[in-house]
Amino acid sequence: MPSPFYIHLTASDGAARSGEMTTANGVVHTPAFMPVGTQASVKGVHPDDVRASGAEILLGNTYHLMLRPSAERIAALGGLHAFMRWPYPILTDSGGFQVMSLSPLRKITEEGVTFRSHIDGAMVELTPERAMQVQMLLGSDIAMQLDECVRLPADRTEVERAMKLSLRWAERCKRAFEGAAAGRALFGIVQGGDDHALRAESARGLVDIGFPGYAIGGLAVGEPQNVMLDIVGETAAALPAEGPRYLMGVGTPDDLLAAIARGVDMFDCVLPTRNGRHGLAFTRFGPINIKNARHADDHEPLDAESSCPAARDFSRAYLHHLFRAGEALGGTLLSIVNLFYYQDLMAGARAAIAAGRFAAYAGAIREQWVAKADLHAGDD
Amino acid sequence: MPSPFYIHLTASDGAARSGEMTTANGVVHTPAFMPVGTQASVKGVHPDDVRASGAEILLGNTYHLMLRPSAERIAALGGLHAFMRWPYPILTDSGGFQVMSLSPLRKITEEGVTFRSHIDGAMVELTPERAMQVQMLLGSDIAMQLDECVRLPADRTEVERAMKLSLRWAERCKRAFEGAAAGRALFGIVQGGDDHALRAESARGLVDIGFPGYAIGGLAVGEPQNVMLDIVGETAAALPAEGPRYLMGVGTPDDLLAAIARGVDMFDCVLPTRNGRHGLAFTRFGPINIKNARHADDHEPLDAESSCPAARDFSRAYLHHLFRAGEALGGTLLSIVNLFYYQDLMAGARAAIAAGRFAAYAGAIREQWVAKADLHAGDD
Numbered sequence: 001m002p003s004p005f006y007i008h009l010t011a012s013d014g015a016a017r018s019g020e021m022t023t024a025n026g027v028v029h030t031p032a033f034m035p036v037g038t039q040a041s042v043k044g045v046h047p048d049d050v051r052a053s054g055a056e057i058l059l060g061n062t063y064h065l066m067l068r069p070s071a072e073r074i075a076a077l078g079g080l081h082a083f084m085r086w087p088y089p090i091l092t093d094s095g096g097f098q099v100m101s102l103s104p105l106r107k108i109t110e111e112g113v114t115f116r117s118h119i120d121g122a123m124v125e126l127t128p129e130r131a132m133q134v135q136m137l138l139g140s141d142i143a144m145q146l147d148e149c150v151r152l153p154a155d156r157t158e159v160e161r162a163m164k165l166s167l168r169w170a171e172r173c174k175r176a177f178e179g180a181a182a183g184r185a186l187f188g189i190v191q192g193g194d195d196h197a198l199r200a201e202s203a204r205g206l207v208d209i210g211f212p213g214y215a216i217g218g219l220a221v222g223e224p225q226n227v228m229l230d231i232v233g234e235t236a237a238a239l240p241a242e243g244p245r246y247l248m249g250v251g252t253p254d255d256l257l258a259a260i261a262r263g264v265d266m267f268d269c270v271l272p273t274r275n276g277r278h279g280l281a282f283t284r285f286g287p288i289n290i291k292n293a294r295h296a297d298d299h300e301p302l303d304a305e306s307s308c309p310a311a312r313d314f315s316r317a318y319l320h321h322l323f324r325a326g327e328a329l330g331g332t333l334l335s336i337v338n339l340f341y342y343q344d345l346m347a348g349a350r351a352a353i354a355a356g357r358f359a360a361y362a363g364a365i366r367e368q369w370v371a372k373a374d375l376h377a378g379d380d
Numbered sequence: 381m382p383s384p385f386y387i388h389l390t391a392s393d394g395a396a397r398s399g400e401m402t403t404a405n406g407v408v409h410t411p412a413f414m415p416v417g418t419q420a421s422v423k424g425v426h427p428d429d430v431r432a433s434g435a436e437i438l439l440g441n442t443y444h445l446m447l448r449p450s451a452e453r454i455a456a457l458g459g460l461h462a463f464m465r466w467p468y469p470i471l472t473d474s475g476g477f478q479v480m481s482l483s484p485l486r487k488i489t490e491e492g493v494t495f496r497s498h499i500d501g502a503m504v505e506l507t508p509e510r511a512m513q514v515q516m517l518l519g520s521d522i523a524m525q526l527d528e529c530v531r532l533p534a535d536r537t538e539v540e541r542a543m544k545l546s547l548r549w550a551e552r553c554k555r556a557f558e559g560a561a562a563g564r565a566l567f568g569i570v571q572g573g574d575d576h577a578l579r580a581e582s583a584r585g586l587v588d589i590g591f592p593g594y595a596i597g598g599l600a601v602g603e604p605q606n607v608m609l610d611i612v613g614e615t616a617a618a619l620p621a622e623g624p625r626y627l628m629g630v631g632t633p634d635d636l637l638a639a640i641a642r643g644v645d646m647f648d649c650v651l652p653t654r655n656g657r658h659g660l661a662f663t664r665f666g667p668i669n670i671k672n673a674r675h676a677d678d679h680e681p682l683d684a685e686s687s688c689p690a691a692r693d694f695s696r697a698y699l700h701h702l703f704r705a706g707e708a709l710g711g712t713l714l715s716i717v718n719l720f721y722y723q724d725l726m727a728g729a730r731a732a733i734a735a736g737r738f739a740a741y742a743g744a745i746r747e748q749w750v751a752k753a754d755l756h757a758g759d760d
Contacts, residue, residue: 069701
């Protein structure tokens with residue numbers, strides 16, 4: 001019988017906290033990083049390698065999956081976990097963000113959003129109720145409410161309108177999600193752009209409705225990092241301590257550490273895999289652009305001490321060659337290297353929080369990256 | 381200390397034979413299929429997965445590797461085995477075939493071939509002596525002589541000229557290869573197009589020079605299968621029983637079984653990986669075009685009884701989705717499925733030869749494929 005969803009906080013260090021989130025498909029240790037499996041695949045990486053990296057939870061994209069192969073088809077095939085052979089926790093977004101960024105034509109009304117599919121041009125309607133139905137068909141452990149995400153900078157009136165619409169949609173989502181299977185959770189999403197008052201109003205509104213966890217949405221959409229972190233810190237503080245806090249679509253290792261310091265528990269981002277496919281490796285020594293000519297004769301691995309076999313077992317010269325020669329194996333190996341890096345970063349954060357030395361840990365990580373940037377400025 | 385190269389024949393069944401070929405980097409059981417690692421990578425497949433498929437020997441392409449990253453660079457990095465993390469036997473071709481098929485400009489003289497690199501346009505010279513030097517730098521367990529391969533159909537005069545040039549190059553290659561490390565072998569290549577007399581003359585000439593193994597080159601270049609098999613049968617019979625016989629660049633499962641029946645021991649071909657990347661799976665039930673719409677809702681795996689995890693663990697619907705969605709994991713998984721299929725086909729052939737029932741084995745495999753073709757004619 002699936003366990004009910006809950007988070008158990010195990011340690012805290014300042015605003016940073018670590019915990020264990022129990023879902024219908026297993027436990028997730030927080031702070032947690034979720035690799036992105038947009039189209040039911042973490043791009044180029046076998047699910048066994050995703051798991052080996054230490055990932056305990058994946059993110060799936062409702063927008064992509066509802067269009068292809070369709071939520072009904074995935075449900076008939078036993079749900080997203082079975083379909084993509086990932087029997088561990090899965091969080092799905094609501095589709096709202098991708099409707100804004102990918103659909104060539106969309107119309108937002110009180111009822112929901114109507115958009116043209118970027119795949120076959122068909123008109124598709126996504127309401128709060130349909131977003132819940134799709135995510136229940138997929139079998140998500142954690143579903144996200146439908147929201148409207150505004151690109152920054154934007155007029156305050158526009159940000160406020162979208163935030164209030166998202167609050168009304170949050171209520172409808174909660175009602176529609178009542179039929180979900182045991183142990184499944186629905187998270188509300190705080191909106192309000194870079195406006196502190198609107199963010200506070202959004203957080204209060206969601207807490208009044210009541211969710212087992214909350215996301216901070218609509219950030220990393222063009223604003224400077226300090227603006228983002230200010231909003232993250234205030235918003236996290238306004239959310240209940242007993243629920244997980246999820247910062248959507250963020251970010252760099254530095255973003256993650258800074259957000260953890262402000263009380264965030266969960267992250268997702270395409271950075272490790274997208275950068276891996278483009279030849280950028282995340283390592284203990286900072287970022288390494290493997291396509292750079294100076295790696296052509298380097299017999300050293302990316303990191304002989306890494307927990308990642310791909311970082312230990314292949315020379316930089318070989319990885320460099322794979323990218324120069326256009327061999328797909330290069331992108332796969334660097335994606336794996338980066339997934340391990342992100343998971344190790346989170347494991348280190350959890351251990352540091354438990355030991356009460358999170359600030360020192362974050363500082364040491366940042367120093368590695370900065371030292372490297374100094375050594376090879378304008379090079380990597 | 382590396383063992384000297386030799387082949388020990390363990391069983392025969394008609395003209396078909398099985399054996400153990402001992403190389404400096406390990407034993408290869410024959411009949412053997414060599415996956416192709418053109419640019420020091422079996423496209424899209426991790427070397428651990430290539431090994432897991434049962435492959436005991438890979439083919440590397442001298443033409444590609446000498447141009448990028450260069451033989452000298454690979455030698456400085458410890459040789460091709462270390463470079464691509466394949467510590468098992470490697471055979472390299474001589475580069476001649478790719479000069480003909482890939483280089484936009486080439487000039488053949490008695491001395492060798494001069495061609496324009498398809499990568500950076502530089503003029504490159506490949507002589508028999510340079511072809512040996514490159515393969516020794518790569519550290520090949522089995523090197524191939526430089527030859528000139530003529531596209532069929534061609535004038536008899538042209539085929540004869542190229543065959544005789546290849547014989548003279550074979551002598552120069554043998555001399556140049558005398559400095560190779562212990563246990564390394566050089567194979568001669570029989571040419572002569574589809575002309576039986578020229579093939580016989582080529583085989584005699586090579587045997588007079590004397591090589592530890594012989595390849596049959598210049599086939600599968602446009603001629604019908606029966607023409608190819610007639611040449612293969614006659615040529616194999618004209619070669620010494622105690623040396624391995626390698627049919628270059630061939631082919632389909634049916635080609636392999638027919639050539640084994642005629643006394644061939646070794647094969648290489650891009651078919652399993654190239655077809656895998658394009659959505660065609662080789663299975664016990666025949667070829668399956670996974671992109672076909674009828675797989676969209678099929679929760680069955682490609683083959684629940686397969687020795688290949690990728691064939692067992694993912695549904696046809698999921699593999700179909702990966703191809704429809706353009707996800708690279710699909711090509712990787714089907715490449716692995718096909719590599720396992722080819723290796724299992726060879727393992728089955730070896731067992732059947734040992735049991736004296738090779739003809740029945742080959743017949744049963746052909747029947748599976750034909751039955752499937754009947755069921756879904758024009759579909760897969």
